Amino acid sequence: MVKAERREREFNLRRAEILEQAEKIFAAKGFYNAAVAEIAGASGFAVGSLYQFFPSKEQLYISMLTEKLNTMYSSIRESVVKQADIIKKIEVLVASQFRFVENNTEFCCIFIRGDHLSLSEGSVELRKRLKVDYDIHISFTEEVIREGIRTGLLKKMDPCMMAAALTGITNSYASRWLTTVEGTSLMNYVPFVMDIFLEGVRKDAK
Amino acid sequence: MVKAERREREFNLRRAEILEQAEKIFAAKGFYNAAVAEIAGASGFAVGSLYQFFPSKEQLYISMLTEKLNTMYSSIRESVVKQADIIKKIEVLVASQFRFVENNTEFCCIFIRGDHLSLSEGSVELRKRLKVDYDIHISFTEEVIREGIRTGLLKKMDPCMMAAALTGITNSYASRWLTTVEGTSLMNYVPFVMDIFLEGVRKDAK
Amino acid sequence: MVKAERREREFNLRRAEILEQAEKIFAAKGFYNAAVAEIAGASGFAVGSLYQFFPSKEQLYISMLTEKLNTMYSSIRESVVKQADIIKKIEVLVASQFRFVENNTEFCCIFIRGDHLSLSEGSVELRKRLKVDYDIHISFTEEVIREGIRTGLLKKMDPCMMAAALTGITNSYASRWLTTVEGTSLMNYVPFVMDIFLEGVRKDAK
Amino acid sequence: MVKAERREREFNLRRAEILEQAEKIFAAKGFYNAAVAEIAGASGFAVGSLYQFFPSKEQLYISMLTEKLNTMYSSIRESVVKQADIIKKIEVLVASQFRFVENNTEFCCIFIRGDHLSLSEGSVELRKRLKVDYDIHISFTEEVIREGIRTGLLKKMDPCMMAAALTGITNSYASRWLTTVEGTSLMNYVPFVMDIFLEGVRKDAK
DNA sequence: GATGAATGAGGCTTCATTCAT
DNA sequence: TATGAATGAAGCCTCATTCAT
Numbered sequence: 001m002v003k004a005e006r007r008e009r010e011f012n013l014r015r016a017e018i019l020e021q022a023e024k025i026f027a028a029k030g031f032y033n034a035a036v037a038e039i040a041g042a043s044g045f046a047v048g049s050l051y052q053f054f055p056s057k058e059q060l061y062i063s064m065l066t067e068k069l070n071t072m073y074s075s076i077r078e079s080v081v082k083q084a085d086i087i088k089k090i091e092v093l094v095a096s097q098f099r100f101v102e103n104n105t106e107f108c109c110i111f112i113r114g115d116h117l118s119l120s121e122g123s124v125e126l127r128k129r130l131k132v133d134y135d136i137h138i139s140f141t142e143e144v145i146r147e148g149i150r151t152g153l154l155k156k157m158d159p160c161m162m163a164a165a166l167t168g169i170t171n172s173y174a175s176r177w178l179t180t181v182e183g184t185s186l187m188n189y190v191p192f193v194m195d196i197f198l199e200g201v202r203k204d205a206k
Numbered sequence: 207m208v209k210a211e212r213r214e215r216e217f218n219l220r221r222a223e224i225l226e227q228a229e230k231i232f233a234a235k236g237f238y239n240a241a242v243a244e245i246a247g248a249s250g251f252a253v254g255s256l257y258q259f260f261p262s263k264e265q266l267y268i269s270m271l272t273e274k275l276n277t278m279y280s281s282i283r284e285s286v287v288k289q290a291d292i293i294k295k296i297e298v299l300v301a302s303q304f305r306f307v308e309n310n311t312e313f314c315c316i317f318i319r320g321d322h323l324s325l326s327e328g329s330v331e332l333r334k335r336l337k338v339d340y341d342i343h344i345s346f347t348e349e350v351i352r353e354g355i356r357t358g359l360l361k362k363m364d365p366c367m368m369a370a371a372l373t374g375i376t377n378s379y380a381s382r383w384l385t386t387v388e389g390t391s392l393m394n395y396v397p398f399v400m401d402i403f404l405e406g407v408r409k410d411a412k
Numbered sequence: 413m414v415k416a417e418r419r420e421r422e423f424n425l426r427r428a429e430i431l432e433q434a435e436k437i438f439a440a441k442g443f444y445n446a447a448v449a450e451i452a453g454a455s456g457f458a459v460g461s462l463y464q465f466f467p468s469k470e471q472l473y474i475s476m477l478t479e480k481l482n483t484m485y486s487s488i489r490e491s492v493v494k495q496a497d498i499i500k501k502i503e504v505l506v507a508s509q510f511r512f513v514e515n516n517t518e519f520c521c522i523f524i525r526g527d528h529l530s531l532s533e534g535s536v537e538l539r540k541r542l543k544v545d546y547d548i549h550i551s552f553t554e555e556v557i558r559e560g561i562r563t564g565l566l567k568k569m570d571p572c573m574m575a576a577a578l579t580g581i582t583n584s585y586a587s588r589w590l591t592t593v594e595g596t597s598l599m600n601y602v603p604f605v606m607d608i609f610l611e612g613v614r615k616d617a618k
Numbered sequence: 619m620v621k622a623e624r625r626e627r628e629f630n631l632r633r634a635e636i637l638e639q640a641e642k643i644f645a646a647k648g649f650y651n652a653a654v655a656e657i658a659g660a661s662g663f664a665v666g667s668l669y670q671f672f673p674s675k676e677q678l679y680i681s682m683l684t685e686k687l688n689t690m691y692s693s694i695r696e697s698v699v700k701q702a703d704i705i706k707k708i709e710v711l712v713a714s715q716f717r718f719v720e721n722n723t724e725f726c727c728i729f730i731r732g733d734h735l736s737l738s739e740g741s742v743e744l745r746k747r748l749k750v751d752y753d754i755h756i757s758f759t760e761e762v763i764r765e766g767i768r769t770g771l772l773k774k775m776d777p778c779m780m781a782a783a784l785t786g787i788t789n790s791y792a793s794r795w796l797t798t799v800e801g802t803s804l805m806n807y808v809p810f811v812m813d814i815f816l817e818g819v820r821k822d823a824k
Numbered sequence: 825g826a827t828g829a830a831t832g833a834g835g836c837t838t839c840a841t842t843c844a845t
Numbered sequence: 846t847a848t849g850a851a852t853g854a855a856g857c858c859t860c861a862t863t864c865a866t
Contacts, residue, residue, distance in 0.1 A: 032238040036861060037828095046827040048863080057861065131385070145407075154407050161395070164382055165375045165402045172374025173367075179337075189367070196371045200406030201351075201360050217850095242836060252852045254838075263836065423829095444650040448857060458831045460859075469857070543797075557819075566819050573807070576794055577787045577814045584786025585779075591749070601779070608783045612818030613763075613772050654840060655849095664848045666842080675840060831863080842852080 015053045018043045019064045027106035031061055062126045066133065068107055072100045073137050080140075086148040087198070093141060094170050094193045098186040101174045108178055138163055169193050221259045224249045225270045233312035237267055268332045272339065274313055278306045279343050286346075292354040293404070299347065300376050300399045304392040307380045314384055344369055375399050427465045430455045431476045439518035443473055474538045478545065480519055484512045485549050492552075498560040499610070505553065506582050506605045510598040513586045520590055550575055581605050633671045636661045637682045645724035649679055680744045684751065686725055690718045691755050698758075704766040705816070711759060712788050712811045716804040719792045726796055756781055787811050 021042040025034045036057050040047045054060035079096040083089045101108050141163040148154035154162070173189045227248040231240045242263050246253045260266035285302040289295045307314050347369040354360035360368070379395045433454040437446045448469050452459045466472035491508040495501045513520050553575040560566035566574070585601045639660040643652045654675050658665045672678035697714040701707045719726050759781040766772035772780070791807045 035859090040828095047829095047861090048827055049825085051862075052825075148407075153409060155409050157401070157407065158398070161379075161398045162402065162407050164378045165398070165407075168374035168376070168378025169371045170374070172370045172377065176370050192364070192367045192371070195363070196368065196406065197402070198406045198408040200402065200404045201363065201368050201371075202404040203359060203361050241834085253836090254853060255851055257837070258850065447855085459857090460832065461830055463858070464829070560819075565821060567821050569813070569819065570810075573791075573810045574814065574819055576790045577810070577819075580786035580788070580790025581783045582786070584782045584789065588782055604776070604779045604783070607775070608780065608815070608818065610818045610820040612814065612816045613766075613775065613780050613783075614816040615771060615773050653838090658849095665840090665850095666848055667846085669841070670846080827864100827866085829863105829865095831860100833860105835859085836857095838856085839854100840852105842850105843848100844850095845848085 011053075014043075014045070018045065018050060018053055018060070019067065022060055022064050023068070023107055023110070026061060026064065027110045058126075062129065065110070065126070066129050068104070069130070069133055072097070072104075073133060073140075075100065076137075077140055080144065086144070086151060086153050087194075089144050090148070090166070090197070091190060091194055093144065094166070095187065095190050097170055098174065098190065101178065102186050105178065108174065138167065141166060166193075166197055169197060217259075220249075220251075224251065224256060224259055224266070225273070228266055228270050229274070229313055229316070232267060232270065233316045264332075268335070271316070271332070272335050274310070275336070275339055278303075278310075279339060279346075281306065282343075283346055286350065292350070292357060292359050293400075295350050296354070296372070296403070297396060297400055299350065300372070301393065301396050303376055304380065304396060307384065308392050311384065314380065344373065347372060372399075372403055375403060423465075426455075426457075430457065430462060430465055430472070431479070434472055434476050435480070435519055435522070438473060438476065439522045470538075474541070477522070477538070478541050480516070481542070481545055484509075484516075485545060485552075487512065488549075489552055492556065498556070498563060498565050499606075501556050502560070502578070502609070503602060503606055505556065506578070507599065507602050509582055510586065510602065513590065514598050517590065520586065550579065553578060578605075578609055581609055629671075632661075632663070636663065636668060636671055636678070637685065640678055640682050641686070641725055641728070644679060644682065645728045676744075680747065683728070683744070684747050686722070687748070687751055690715075690722075691751060691758075693718065694755075695758055698762065704762070704769060704771050705812075707762050708766070708784070708815070709808060709812055711762065712784070713805065713808050715788055716792065716808065719796065720804050723796065726792065756785065759784060784811075784815055787815060 018039065022034075022039045025039050025042060028034075036050060037047050039060070040050050043050075050060070054063060076093060076096045079092050080089050083092050138160075142159045145154060145159045145162045145166075149156055149159065170193060173193060174186065177186045177189070224245065228240075228245045231245050231248060234240075242256060243253050245266070246256050249256075256266065260269060282299060282302045285298050286295050289298050344366075348365045351360060351365045351368045351372075355362055355365060376399060379399060380392065383390075383392045383395070430451065434446075434451045437451050437454060440446075448462060449459050451472070452462050455462075462472065466475060488505060488508045491504050492501050495504050550572075554571045557566060557571040557574045557578075561568055561571060582605060585605060586598065589596075589598045589601070636657065640652075640657045643657050643660060646652075654668060655665050657678070658668050661668075668678065672681060694711060694714045697710050698707050701710050756778075760777045763772060763777040763780045763784075767774055767777060788811060791811060792804065795804045795807070
């Protein structure tokens with residue numbers, strides 16, 4: 001029946017609305033200081049109604065986090081695979097992460113904030129999920145780098161360590177940008193990442 | 207009088223004991239899931255006694271965090287200034303941070319965890335304090351790099367961006383090590399940091 | 413909608429129930445020895461429910477006090493204005509206060525008790541509210557007396573002092589009656605108040 | 619031995635010092651908001667030391683209250699018995715109460731405040747003591763009035779009611795004066811009390 | 825399905841009192 | 846005898862979750 005379809009579509013719309021408001025409030029106050037009632041109010045629902053979309057505050061938080069992160073990860077992957085050149089791939093990897101940060105400031109603040117790791121016992125689940133997702137992302141980065149090594153463009157070095165370094169630089173710049181309100185765009189930092197990651201900071205000798 | 211001295215010494219000993227236990231518990235459960243009563247119990251004190259050392263749970267948390275961080279920062283600085291060679295300085299900068307992480311696993315988990323940013327309103331104070339301390343540390347790193355530029359060892363590039371990159375790589379490795387329980391020592395990663403940061407990952411051309 | 417109406421009516425009923433029980437308990441134990449949990453229990457509510465009706469224990473206390481006092485004041489005023497004769501007005505003023513005391517023994521005990529003046533800092537608000545209400549009542553008494561002077565029935569004397577004297581005698585009798593459990597009705601004291609207030613206690617000479 | 623004597627004298631001095639400070643603090647904050655530690659600090663003693671003078675906070679409060687009240691009562695009685703004339707006696711009764719109020723504003727505020735009636739269970743004892751003292755005072759007043767009746771100066775009326783009326787007027791004026799900070803002296807009110815109490819407020823006819 | 829009032833466990837903090845020094 | 850750190854019971858209040866309407 002079409003009814004069921006429409007019902008599901010509506011359900012998902014409402015669910016998305018809640019997630020959107022939850023994101024804002026969690027970003028502003030952190031997990032523990034955000035009240036379920038507040039999120040409900042902001043989404044235009046009654047408290048009880050939230051519990052038809054999410055079984056608990058914690059699950060709401062987890063869903064919000066993982067779903068958005070997956071969005072980010074897949075958009076990054078999507079952009080990267082389009083590129084043929086390895087160097088270009090790395091650049092797009094960094095650039096698309098930066099773009100996501102710029103477009104989702106609030107969300108990223110949550111992430112930097114990091115109370116995902118403070119959830120009582122149940123956090124185990126979240127931690128696992130996030131770790132899995134993160135590891136997939138790192139593996140993807142590693143794969144790109146491995147390809148660079150294979151094609152002789154990059155040094156022969158543990159790709160895992162290289163991926164971690166690249167991610168470290170990228171995150172560090174994103175954090176700086178998030179915590180220090182400036183006028184500049186994060187995209188301006190891409191060349192810095194590329195230059196340092198590829199060439200290092202030592203002067204000549206090279 | 208000697209009495210007052212001894213009293214103060216004892217006071218500080220007890221205070222330190224509380225901080226030590228608090229660190230463990232906060233590390234294990236996060237700020238919100240750690241109960242004051244539990245910390246008191248673990249330190250061998252009655253609940254009320256904690257309040258003679260710290261005016262509130264939040265202040266206890268803040269003290270624990272800032273005091274330990276300052277210890278880390280100063281020990282790093284101390285090690286670095288002993289070195290004459292710029293490259294050595296950078297290496298020691300990374301190595302001493304890694305050493306601290308190895309010796310204070312629990313504490314660093316807290317820090318990574320990051321609920322410092324979730325404290326209700328009062329967190330403003332903490333955030334400021336941490337930011338100030340962090341900025342001092344970054345400035346210190348920058349200064350080392352600036353010196354490297356001046357002596358012609360490092361590229362002419364915004365030292366701020368370079369410092370951020372170095373810190374990013376270091377933190378990324380530390381996080382990896384903390385979240386992935388292995389047998390290896392973090393110290394083994396120092397050469398990777400140095401190599402990538404100084405020479406980059408691009409193959410020859412140099 | 414009728415629903416909202418009924419909801420409000422129910423809300424007020426519950427609120428009134430709480431106020432009634434609170435009155436009893438505050439009267440029996442005073443503000444500080446009365447536990448919120450006890451009041452909740454007596455009203456048939458859970459602790460948390462009280463906080464949907466009153467934002468704090470103090471506000472509950474304040475509401476209970478001021479609302480009942482206003483009831484008293486207005487019932488007194490209402491009775492008085494009905495009378496044409498000045499002497500009768502004064503008599504009704506005294507009598508209706510006595511009637512209220514008789515019908516609200518517990519409440520009056522609270523008032524005599526006087527911990528309204530002991531509430532921490534926040535009491536300032538209560539003190540103001542009570543003072544305002546009390547002053548209005550005194551003004552009303554003064555007005556009656558002023559009218560008596562104007563019509564030549566009462567001596568030319570500061571009406572404020574006269575009102576204070578009348579209130580003093582009335583309160584003194586009410587207190588005596590409240591603290592000394594007897595069988596007699598307070599109403600029997602009305603003639604005494606009138607006689608002493610109007611004629612004084614000196615024998616003839618007049 | 620003289621030593622014991624001196625010891626006792628010192629003991630009483632210290633005790634008095636504590637009572638004096640306690641009076642101020644209780645007056646300012648009420649029984650429940652006054653902290654034992656604060657009273658100790660203000661008196662220049664350690665917390666524990668207070669407990670060598672008074673077995674509990676409540677007993678300290680009770681002692682402070684009853685001792686000072688007795689001082690007042692006896693000073694009043696002393697002044698009154700000196701007078702031969704009945705009318706003068708009544709006047710002195712009122713005047714000396716007013717004088718006490720003027721010289722002990724803080725103390726009287728406590729008394730008006732009235733948390734004596736809010737002490738938990740133990741209050742029973744205090745209430746009894748105060749009642750006994752108060753009744754003795756009332757009896758004394760009654761006795762004066764009875765004498766006035768006997769000598770034919772005052773109407774034949776229940777002396778108890780007359781005493782209550784006189785006390786009511788006096789207290790009412792004292793309260794007004796205490797709560798309304800003015801420049802005038804309370805002593806100016808004595809004639810009003812006398813006039814109203816003796817002659818009443820009705821105009822001629824007398 | 826939607827609502828939001830009711831629940832009540834649990835947390836932080838206070839403070840009178842004790843007792844080892 | 847004086848001290849004041851330690852105690853721990855008890856209180857107020859919050860808020861995620863439920864369930865009758």
